[in-house]
Amino acid sequence: MPDRSFLSWPFFEDRHRDLSARLEEWCADLSVDHSDIDAACRKLVADLGSAGFLEHTGGTLDVRTLCLIRETLARQDGLADFAFAMQGLGTGAISLFGRPDQKDAWLPQTRTGKAISAFALTEPQSGSDVANSTMTATRDGDDYVLNGEKTWISNGGIADVYTLFARTGEGPGAKGLSAFIVPADLPGFEVVERLQVMAPHPLATLRFTDVRIPASAMLGNPGEGFKVAMGVLDVFRSTVAAAALGFARRALDEALARVGSRQVQGAALIDLQMVQGHIADMALDVDAAALLTYRAAWTKDAGAPRVSREAAMAKLYSTDHAQQVIDKAVQLFGGDGVRVGMKVEELYRDIRALRIYEGASDVQRVVIARQTMGAFQKGG
Known part of the structure; x- marks a missing residue:
């Protein structure tokens, strides 16, 4: 339970x-x-x-x-x-x-499941450095013309609509990006590669060759793409922490069931102090991750304009420590822990990507450090 x-x-x-x-x-x-x-x-x-x-x-x-x-x-x-x-x-x-x-x-x-959506931000060369995106959206009359590639796009190949970010040139770096709504059935759009990963998901590299979209497809104003992207991630980064928390809770439940039913040399595994120590560490990590995750979510819902620090802390801690909780569960299962078809083996593969997507762990450390130092310099 x-x-x-x-x-x-x-x-x-x-x-x-x-x-x-x-x-x-x-x-x-x-x-x-x-x-x-x-x-x-x-x-x-x-x-x-x-x-x-x-x-x-x-x-x-x-x-x-x-x-x-x-x-x-x-x-x-x-x-x-x-x-x-x-x-x-x-x-x-x-x-x-x-x-x-x-x-x-x-x-x-x-919202009814009749159309599948995707978020097309990452590019082959820029990765997490959104400001260095190179895909272009060139104004041509009442339209924009898209050229470039996106990669590691979740739902790539099955999505009906993409929120896409491209350089429109209002300024250098982050100041020159804009966001667009791009249906998947436009001429010039193609899926050039389906990406296979350790925990299978629909992932793809997308190419846009002279894809024409109306100017009315832009989200917000020209040059606000970085603001749009960060606004979205500010909401959804906490939910990545929540997913990691779900994986960790399942790993703890699986471990508890395992050690409660297995015996070693006539004694239940759960009676061994070393095993109890592992269970204690797992329970501590789960509760700490939950507190950070729901603090970030509550803070945003309470009206905070940005929760960059709180969300970064939640994502960093929850994903990194869920990995540790799951690893302990695998260890407690022994050989069965790495057997294909076992839930803990599945969790072991599931968790790893969460420490990378929507801002890798080291990126979150940079966010936390900058936010913390900035608050200190302002005196609070």
Whole structure:
């Protein structure tokens, strides 16, 4: 039985507890076929939409709700968490910065699971350095013409719509980027490579060759792309921490069941002090990650304009320490821990990417350091 005592913390309201209970009930019947990842993701999006849970991915974004859903889904199945998360991230810019007509065009489709969305930011050369993006959007009359490549794009190849960032040249670096809504069926758009990773997800490298979009497809104003991207990540970075927390909780549950049922030399594993020490460390990491994650989410929901420091702390701690919790679980399982088909082996593969995407761990350290030093220099 997963620990749900954290729901009594003051971060949450009754609506969050009710949602959590409904999602737990829905997850009881969740079964994901991983043999065809694209088909599984399409089905998950459709099912999450039919059940009403995708309603929370568009419009007014409540970060605590997003985190609770991601944590719960991740505890059940990593691909289910992925399918939900990408619907939010993919249209987050539309929710936060879109005009009414842009919201009306896309959010009803993504929130019901009728359209799959994606967030196209990373490029082959720039990686996490968004300000050095080189993809161009050149103004031509009433249109923009897109040229360049994006890579490591989640839902690449199955998405119906992409939030895409390109250089429009209003200034150097971050000042010259703009954001656009780009449907996937435009001439000149192609998927040039599907990327295979250790925990399979739909990932792709995309190429745009003279792709023409109307100027009305821009999100916000010219040159505001970096602001849009950071605004979206400021909301969704905390949810990555929540997904890691879900993986860690599942690993702890699996470990507890294992050591409670196994014996070594006539004694239950759980009675060994060294094993108890591992369990204590895992429980501590889970609760610390939960506190950081839901502090960041609550702070954003309470009206803070930015939560860069809080979200960075949550993502860094939760992802790094979830890796440690899962590693301990694998160790407690012994040889079975690395056997394909075991849940802890699956978790071991699932967690690793979270320490890289939406800002790698070392990037989060830079954010935390800058925010902390800046606050000190301002005297508070």
